[in-house]
Amino acid sequence: MRIIKLQLPKLSYKIIVGRNITADLGKFISALNIGNYAYVITNSLIKRNCGYLVLRLLRKAGFQTRFFLVKDSEVSKSIVTVSSVIQDIALHDKKKRIFIIALGGGVIGDLSGFIASIYKRGIPYIQIPSTLLAQVDSSIGGKTAVDLAQGKNLVGAFYQPRLVLSDTKLLKTLSLRQVRSGLAEIIKYAAIKDAGLFHYLERHYKEILNLKPLALEFVVSRCSYIKARIVEKDEKEEKGIRTILNFGHTIGHAIEAAQSYQGYNHGEAVALGMLCASDIGVALRLTEQKTKDKLENLIKTVGLPTRINKIPLGKIIKAHFHDKKFIGERNRLVLIRDIGRTKIVNNISLDVIRQALGKRI
């Protein structure tokens, strides 16, 4: 078990990483003194896999509980779902101190965190991420959101959880494709901040794909550590520090949007986004060819895509310019100088972006 502390001026919390740590759930939560009624938001699949265990452990520790099941899909990240969950909470929130547990992947984490942020202007919540992607990335740092028809994550809040419990045992039901998707984010952390981690991934990626406990515990805690240090310095993405976490994400989001979120999953799109950003870096003489090659080799080796299939360039470019990170007409991309070193570049010419993307299609 490894414990990472995330310290902010107003609120600090622990990210606990380990195999089977859910068994001590009751103890961890009781120590926080955040309430006596655990309102668990999850989906039916996760409830079957580990929800009943969580329920038993919470009751054993003296908590009242209620489960709310949302659909296992991005459609759950909607204002409509927010509204139904929050009305259900209000209905059951009588003379109790209620807190929320987000038990699931990124969709459930983002949705639950947002609900916790707005109900009664903020109640405590806990993240128990059940995917590799959520464990290494979305469960940490308090970025919560739901989608609009006009774009993903357009409605949300910065609102920190009170605890993140990353139990690597929960990952055992993931498909290989889901594990790879998480691995894409892990490669991102290595590429922006940690050449050592990159080297580790080159040698040990198979252990991650095979869900070996020690490898998982190492990469999840390592990424949590990197993210915690970044979030501490720039909680609300105001100082350009947190921005580097978007490496691969700006173009990745454009790829996801261009295919209406069908086809490539988030990790796959991020992998492609990182490669396109490196191509742009090479074109701008910011990234060395061999750095790009190293990144491309790792992405290819772990089984993530390196070429964009069946999406017209025009569609990606159009989606790119609707990204919410655009301020006015200006674009902003995170590029890498070297493995572990980033550079934020503004106002890259559309021609350069178009050419870089064109080569991957």
Next chain:
Amino acid sequence: MRIIKLQLPKLSYKIIVGRNITADLGKFISALNIGNYAYVITNSLIKRNCGYLVLRLLRKAGFQTRFFLVKDSEVSKSIVTVSSVIQDIALHDKKKRIFIIALGGGVIGDLSGFIASIYKRGIPYIQIPSTLLAQVDSSIGGKTAVDLAQGKNLVGAFYQPRLVLSDTKLLKTLSLRQVRSGLAEIIKYAAIKDAGLFHYLERHYKEILNLKPLALEFVVSRCSYIKARIVEKDEKEEKGIRTILNFGHTIGHAIEAAQSYQGYNHGEAVALGMLCASDIGVALRLTEQKTKDKLENLIKTVGLPTRINKIPLGKIIKAHFHDKKFIGERNRLVLIRDIGRTKIVNNISLDVIRQALGKRI
């Protein structure tokens, strides 16, 4: 014109009070550098009264504009309205820097502030309050919210505006009853913090009821000053300092809820709530009889109610115990020791509350 500054660690803003200051709207907003697209949320009545003027002034100052009209009623404070407004914003938010203007009373201010807080995890907004109640109270301090069927203001955020423009000229279309409702909040400020203001109100209340510009400017800026100082010390109501602003509100809310928000308006309910709190104070030997009498005389003199009509005691008590300020089974009331001095009291016995309310029915 008077300017009050509200200074918070992360964001400071001005509250500008005066007659006809809307004329300089463009100048005030341009100075903030918050965007080029003003998205104005208001209702059709206010649009007729001053919306077209605001529109003209914004365009003259070079802003793009769009109006969104909501219903002139508490029903607009709903997740459904949030959803429609926010989708409309997303639809028009292309390559522009958008900010929100809340042009209206408390309903529009609370709704617009909440929308600003969650769209793209927060965009700037400005308050142009059009009622006396909103000018002295709800437009300041960043408490934003919408209602659920289970209770008022159950969904919201603490999110500060970038400017509050309180133009007393906008008050000229208010009914006498609406002015009195605002006066109830002004009496609250005097009762909790400012014996001088209380004395002023005793002598000059008629000037306020008759909307005399100098009297209005004085009381609006005085109350804004008091609220700003309190909010600065306890932005998120965590330290028990901001709590004193709830004087008259806990029981006031219960009265409003008991009659399903028909009948007494907010100011009238707050007036009754202040009197009940004073009755409780007298019963607990915290408030002197003559203090209560002074308060009751002023409330009566300005034409606000002093007796609760046609609401059964049981209903108020029941609503009282559903208030979101209740933590678990404990209650908390703001009482006054004297005009200008408060005392927060926890766990007042239900018998005392019941008896105090009973005398007013």
